[in-house]
Amino acid sequence: MRGTIRTLRAVQWSMLGSIVLFAVVGELAGSGVSAVDPSLNYIFSTAAVAFVGVIFVVRRTLVRRSAEGLAAHPEDPLFLPHWKSGYLATYGLCEALALLGVAQRFLGFNLQQSMLYYIGGFALLFVFAPREPVSS
Numbered sequence: 001m002r003g004t005i006r007t008l009r010a011v012q013w014s015m016l017g018s019i020v021l022f023a024v025v026g027e028l029a030g031s032g033v034s035a036v037d038p039s040l041n042y043i044f045s046t047a048a049v050a051f052v053g054v055i056f057v058v059r060r061t062l063v064r065r066s067a068e069g070l071a072a073h074p075e076d077p078l079f080l081p082h083w084k085s086g087y088l089a090t091y092g093l094c095e096a097l098a099l100l101g102v103a104q105r106f107l108g109f110n111l112q113q114s115m116l117y118y119i120g121g122f123a124l125l126f127v128f129a130p131r132e133p134v135s136s
Contacts, residue, residue, distance in 0.1 A: 001074045001132060008087050008130035015091050016125055019098040023118045030105030040107065044100050048117060051100075055093045055124060062086025067133035074133075083133070090128050097121035 066083035069076055098121030101114035 001070070001080070004080065004084055005130045005132060008084065011088065011091060012125060012129060015095055016122060018095065019118055019122045019125065022098050022102045023115070026102040026105035026114060026118075027111060030102075030108075032108070033110045034108035036108045041109075041113070044104060044117075048097055048100055048120065051093050051097045052120070052124070055090055055128075058086055058089045058093065059128070062089065070133040087128070087130055091125060094121045094125040094128070097124065 062082050063086035066079040066086060069079035070083055073079070098118050101117030101121070104114040104117065105111070
């Protein structure tokens with residue numbers, strides 16, 4: 001269990017760093033601010049809400065349910081892979097949220113609009129740090 005938590009923390013911190021790099025790359029390589037179709041903003045917002053919703057569904061179905069089993073049996077070969085894959089899926093979805101900000105910058109949105117996606121992905125990734133399951 002300890003090795004898995006260490007691995008997940010390493011993945012989490014590397015992904016946090018990559019979101020910072022996304023913001024830098026989006027700012028340096030993104031196209032200048034241009035007139036953008038307002039409906040694109042709604043599309044990106046809808047996608048972001050969908051990502052956040054899926055993050056919470058994954059947390060509830062994979063992480064929480066597996067954590068309950070792991071609290072009783074920390075090295076259970078059935079629950080541990082589900083718990084780990086739940087965290088990895090959560091982290092991937094947080095990265096996808098931040099990538100929406102990069103996509104916006106390349107399409108011509110301004111930094112303030114894209115920053116919401118960077119901050120959202122970063123904050124969710126930071127909040128969902130791996131914790132050792134405890135029995136309640």
